Amino acid sequence: MGITFLEASPDRLVATMPVAGNTQLYRMLHGGASVVLAESLGSIGAVLHAGDGHIAVGVDINATHHRAVRGGTVTGVATALHLGDTAATYEVVISDDGGRRLCTSRVTCAIHGRRRRP
Structure with a gap:
């Protein structure tokens, strides 16, 4: 995918x-690639x-694709909407x-205590 992280904190990435x-068949950025980002x-x-001591796992994601792009680089900016004890949501x-x-995408992750191996 070639993703490069430039900034990473709990509040903003x-x-x-x-x-x-x-890209997809028409040489536009694939919508799935946007969702991966x-x-x-x-x-x-x-x-x-x-x-x-905790893990986070994705439980919900949605994406609205507004326009196409055929070249260059795209930039994703994630802003925390909710940072709770059991869930975190980002726009x-x-x-x-x-x-x-x-x-525009919204991502929600559930937060769990780290599981111990038997």
């Missing part, structure tokens, strides 16, 4: 991803929020090189 190599940002944010905005919004 930023990452980039090239369009090249992540969004879930990567939200999941890592939830893990950072959860802290040591992820994915934009093109010109700052135009391509996709």
